[in-house]
Amino acid sequence: VSLPDERQFITDALKLLQKLNVMDESVLAELMAQFIDGDDTIRNLVLFVLKARGFANQNGYFEHELDAWETWKLEGDPQRKLKLIEMAEDWIKDWKNRYNEFIGNISNVPRTLR
Numbered sequence: 001v002s003l004p005d006e007r008q009f010i011t012d013a014l015k016l017l018q019k020l021n022v023m024d025e026s027v028l029a030e031l032m033a034q035f036i037d038g039d040d041t042i043r044n045l046v047l048f049v050l051k052a053r054g055f056a057n058q059n060g061y062f063e064h065e066l067d068a069w070e071t072w073k074l075e076g077d078p079q080r081k082l083k084l085i086e087m088a089e090d091w092i093k094d095w096k097n098r099y100n101e102f103i104g105n106i107s108n109v110p111r112t113l114r
Contacts, residue, residue, distance in 0.1 A: 007042065010034060014045045023053045025092050032088035033081055036066050065091075 014034070017027060035046040047057070057063075069087060074080045 007039070010038070010042055011045060014042070014049055018049045018052055021053075025089065028092060029085045029088035032066060032091070033084035035063075036069065036071055036084055037081070 014031075017023075017031075031046050031049060035043050038046065043063075047063075050062075051057070055062075071084065071087075074083055077083065
């Protein structure tokens with residue numbers, strides 16, 4: 001976030017999302033992109049919005065995950081924000097698939113082993 005007006009707009013938009021109680025995959029992807037590009041204030045606000053929606057982030061793994069993405073490859077790219085959102089959407093899809101696979105494996109375990 002580079003301009004004060006842009007920062008204020010993002011802050012206000014995040015607060016509005018919180019008040020409207022809006023959360024779907026597209027909103028989550030946008031929050032993730034804002035977190036990656038945000039300063040400390042924006043990052044903390046994103047985490048606050050996620051936590052208020054029930055997001056459990058023990059030991060800060062979410063921040064470490066996003067900070068580990070190779071976003072430096074997108075420096076100067078005019079499509080940076082769009083590509084960050086696409087990366088976030090891919091990440092969400094991957095985790096949903098892993099979760100569903102995990103749940104499927106649990107349901108296939110014989111009752112005597114549960």
